[in-house]
Amino acid sequence: MSMEGPAVTVFHYKDREQSSNLLLQLNGLRQEKILTDVLLCSDNTEIPCHRNVLVSSSPYFRAMFCSNFIERQQSKIDLKGITSAILGNIIDYVYTGLIMISMDIVLPLMQAASMLQYGRLFEACSSYLQKHLSPENCLSMIRLSEIMNCDSLRDKAKEMAMKSFSDVSASEDLCELSLPELMGYLDDDSLCAEEEQVFETLVAWIHHDPLSRNGAISDLIKKVRLRYIHPTYLFQFIANDPLIQSSTLCTELIESVRRLMFSVDTKCIRDAAEDFKPSWVAPRRCTYHDVLVVVGGRKNNERTSREALVFDEKNQKWQWLAKLPVRLYKASYVALHSVLYVIGGLTTNTKHSQVSTTVYTLSLKTNQWRTAEPMLKPRFAHQSVSYLHFIFILGGLGPDRRATDSVERYNSMFNQWESMAPMPEPVLHPAVAATNQRIYMFGGEDNQQCPVRIIQARDESLQVKIYVFIPLSFIHSLNPSHLQVYHIARNMWCKMENRMVKNISAPAAVMEDKIYIIGGYTRRMIAYDTKANRFIKCANLKERRMHHSATFLNNKLYITGGRYISSHDTVEDSDIFECYDPNTDTWTSQGTLPYKVFDHGSLTVTCVSQTWAKS
Structure with a gap:
């Protein structure tokens, strides 16, 4: 071949x-x-x-x-x-x-x-x-992995221990940890636990062997991030715990926290912070995250809404929370200590509408509405703002439908309301924000110079009267340039004029040292630099907007709903959901709300778990 x-x-x-x-x-x-x-x-x-x-x-x-x-x-x-x-x-x-x-x-x-x-x-x-792996055996698996020198098992077991700490903390294995091991867990930012539970865990660990472990309380208490604990729990439960009271260092630490949380004097805060700065500046654990909640308002221009929604950033979807117990017209909304507060308002689901003093609270952990201590005076169309561990209620309309200059403060520690110095001049629909020991009230309607026209209207779906506000300033000209400032520590007000302040029904939101005033019968958004005492122009809104709400979430400003003036000069309701980036001075659309709404609350609320469900 x-x-x-x-x-x-x-x-x-x-x-x-x-x-x-x-x-x-x-x-x-x-x-x-x-x-x-x-x-x-x-x-x-x-x-x-x-x-x-x-x-x-x-x-x-x-x-x-x-x-x-x-x-x-x-x-x-x-x-x-x-x-x-x-x-x-x-x-x-x-x-x-x-x-x-x-x-x-x-x-x-x-x-x-x-x-x-x-x-x-x-x-x-x-x-x-x-x-x-399970919460019951993961600590044993960590010990085994260390004996076997098995990194893959140790990493997975520790991940479970961190994510399921609520279950792990109840296991017998946790009480067998050494002090360095326990401190290592409590010091980890990735630990999924509420700070209250962290404290209860270290107490249970000490009680497991009190003779040899009692002396560790002063070291362990420093691992509890006290600034994220509700003050009632901190000062009524933790402060009175026998273990804490047995340690001079612990009682001094709790007292420093007390001064830091409740003192409105800058020097006291600075001095107290120096006592335990490493503990105070520790970040929130990964369990805690902020969510955007929209609540109440006027829905689809039909009736006052009982709806409460939470925005799931990860899935970019809205989910329903438990509904408000009653319909409230022009209530105020504020968040404090991971709790949402709905304060006052005009009840519209009764035969005869009444101005309310009731305070409703919602915790995302339980997704249930409760009532707190009522305000001293009934009011609606008022403003509320939180600062430190207080809620301030400013102005609004009383039962006589007249604007009031009264101010109330709620102390969340003692669950008490008290009257504060009245405003220099009562205004309706101002932009309000609190920062740097002060409450700033921008614009609004001066009841003397630019009165509010109040018209009775009937909600046909409820057969009750409601009150519709039509500002004469919208018909004629913008409101007076009022800027009223309240010094929290001194309980004193001052008033000044500024040509940049011209807004009605505009929300304000704070990030760092800047207060952003968004719209208010105008497309304009301005930022007030409280340190430099100057106004900065920002990117305009797309339409002239009012009766909307705004809040900062993860360093982005979100605005929801409201009303806008169309190209035909008609007032339309909105389901808008937009985001402003202060770093780039740009607006981007985030889609729409499930319905059109105005005069509602838009708040950033801290939660520890996504337990809510459609109700």
Whole structure:
């Protein structure tokens, strides 16, 4: 046959069954004791093997048989610390690549795999244990992983301990932790727990062995991030705990927190903060995150809404919270200590509308509405703002439908209201914000110079009268340039004029040292720099907007709903949901709300778990 002619392309052949067939043949030779040259012994059991197979499968056997160790010359090798059953399973694995892992053999198998340096088998045992992790055993698994020097198991077990700390904290294993181990957990930002639970955990740990552990309370209390604990729990429960009272350092620490939380004097705050600055500046744990909540208002221009919505940033969807117990017209909305407050308003779901003093609260943790201590005076169309651990209520309309200059302050620690210095001049619909020990009230309607026209109208769906506000300033000109400032520590007001302040029914929101005033029968948005005492022009809104709401969430300003003046000079309701980035001075659309709404609340609320559901 002639080999001359065109060049033949080289054919690369790979027999995919060769490797498995070779192992199969070698295993058959082992079982028939053909060409085997070493016996592995355990528990008076001898397992014949081929040295070359063992050397090829493990660095341990390679070192044993290829180096100048005595085992190189021996025909029998005694493997101590490994049972015959486990050794037999490992040799079967070497020759077949197959092994059955179960809970009754996984630990000795893992230990033997570590000793004989079968890395993939060791990780297979780790994967098996990871699948059986639970809050009840994860701390034990962490101890095991440290004994076994298994990083993959330790990382997964610690991740579960952090994410399921609520369940882990109730386990007996937690009480067996050493002090450094417990402090390591409590010091970790990724620990998923409320600070109240962190405190209860360390108390339970001490009570498990009080004689040797009581002295650790002063070190452990520093791991509790006290600034994120509700003051009622902190000062009525923690402060009175016998363990805390037994430690001078702990009582001094609690007193420093008290001064820091409730003093409105700047020097006192600065001095108190220096006492425990590392603890005070520690960030929130990953359990806590902020969400945007929209509540109340006038829905689809039909009736006063009882709806409450929360925005899921991750899925970019709105979810329903529990509905308000009653319909409230022009209530005020504020968030404090992870709780949403709906204050006052005009009730519209009764036969005769009444101006209310009632305060409703909603915790996202329970998704249930409750009532708190009522205000001193009934009012609606008022403003509310939180600062430190207080809520301030400013102005509004009383039962006589006249604008009031009265100011009330709610102390969340003692659940009490008290009257404060009245405003220099009562105004309706101002933009209000609190920062740097002061409350700033921008614009609004001066009841003397630019009166509000109040028209009675009937809500046909409820058969009750409501009150519609039509500012004459909208018809004629903008409101007076009023800027009223309240000094919280001094309980004093001052008043000034500024040409930049011209807004009605505009919200204000604070980020760092700037107060943003958004719209108010205008497209304009301005930022007031409280430190520099100057106004900064920002990117305009797309339409002239009023009766909307705004809040900062993760350093972005979100505005929701409201009313706007169309190109035909008509007032329209809005379902807008927009976001402003202060870094780029730009607006972007975030879609729409589930319905059109105005005169509502838009708030940033801190929550610890997503427990709400559509109601």
